Amino acid sequence: MWTILTRERQRLSRDIHDVSGQYIVSILFRLAALERTVTDSRLLAHFSNLRQTLTRFSEELQQIATGERVGVPLGYRLVAALADLIGRWEMEVEIEARFRHRGMNRDLDNRTAETIYRIVQEALTNIAKHAATASAVTIRLRRMPDSVSIVIEDDGRGPDSAIDTARARRGSGIAGMSQRVAELGGAFSIRTRPGGKGTRLAATIPLVASPLQPVGVTR
Numbered sequence: 001m002w003t004i005l006t007r008e009r010q011r012l013s014r015d016i017h018d019v020s021g022q023y024i025v026s027i028l029f030r031l032a033a034l035e036r037t038v039t040d041s042r043l044l045a046h047f048s049n050l051r052q053t054l055t056r057f058s059e060e061l062q063q064i065a066t067g068e069r070v071g072v073p074l075g076y077r078l079v080a081a082l083a084d085l086i087g088r089w090e091m092e093v094e095i096e097a098r099f100r101h102r103g104m105n106r107d108l109d110n111r112t113a114e115t116i117y118r119i120v121q122e123a124l125t126n127i128a129k130h131a132a133t134a135s136a137v138t139i140r141l142r143r144m145p146d147s148v149s150i151v152i153e154d155d156g157r158g159p160d161s162a163i164d165t166a167r168a169r170r171g172s173g174i175a176g177m178s179q180r181v182a183e184l185g186g187a188f189s190i191r192t193r194p195g196g197k198g199t200r201l202a203a204t205i206p207l208v209a210s211p212l213q214p215v216g217v218t219r
Contacts, residue, residue, distance in 0.1 A: 024058045049092055078113045079104050079141070082120055086139060093128045096136045103143035112205055115180045116141070116150055122173045123152045123201050133157045147186075149204045156198065181205060 028051060035047040079101050090097040108116075120139060127134055134156025142149050174190060181188040186205035193199070 020058065020061055024054055028054060049088070078108060078116065081117060082141065085117070085121060086124070089124045095127070095134055098136070098138045100138070101141040104141060106143065108148065109208065112148065112184060112207070115184060115205065116148065118180060119150055119177050119203055120152065122177050126173060127154045127156065147204050147206050149202065152201045154199055177203070
C-alpha cells in the first residue's frame with residue numbers, strides 16, 4: 001500500500017510540474033513582454049507583484065505535490081506572516097484591510113497556526129471574488145486562555161438570499177475552511193447581513209494544554 005501511495009504521489013508531482021510549469025512559464029514570459037511596453041510606474045509595480053505571486057504559487061504547488069510543504073510560522077510569528085499576506089492582498093485588490101490582534105505573545109502549534117493562515121487566505125480570496133463593492137475588510141485575531149479566534153468582516157455586497165448563500169458556500173472554499181476548523185474541534189460560522197450588506201466570518205479553535213498568558217495589546 002505504501003509503495004502504491006508513493007508512486008501515486010510521484011506521478012502527481014510529475015504531472016503538476018509538467019502541466020502547471022508549462023502554463024506558469026508561459027504567463028511569466030507574456031508578462032515580461034507586456035512589461036517592456038509599459039512605462040507607467042504604477043502598472044510596472046502591478047507587473048512585479050504578479051510575477052512574485054506566480055512564483056510563490058508555483059513553489060507552493062510543488063511543495064503540496066511532493067509533501068514537502070514549509071509550515072506556516074508559529075505563534076507570534078504567525079502575526080508577521082498574516083500581516084505580510086494581508087498587506088500584499090490589500091495592494092493587489094486595492095481594498096483597505098485592517099488587521100488587529102491580541103494575546104499573540106505565545107507560540108501556537110503548527111497545525112492551528114496553518115489553519116488560521118489558510119482561513120484568512122481563503123476568506124480574502126472570497127472577498128475579492130464575491131464581495132462586490134467592498135471598500136474595507138477587518139481581520140481580528142485573538143488568543144484566549146483556552147482557544148484562539150479569528151473574525152473577518154467586510155462591507156461589500158455578498159450573497160443576499162438563502163439560495164445564493166448556499167451556492168457561495170459550495171463554490172468559494174467555505175466548506176474547506178469549515179472542515180479545517182472542524183478537524184481541530186472548533187466552531188465555524190459565516191453570516192451575511194440582511195440585503196447582502198457585508199459578511200462576517202468567524203472561527204474559534206480550542207488550544208490543547210494551552211498555558212495562561214498575559215493579554216497582549218490590540219494593534
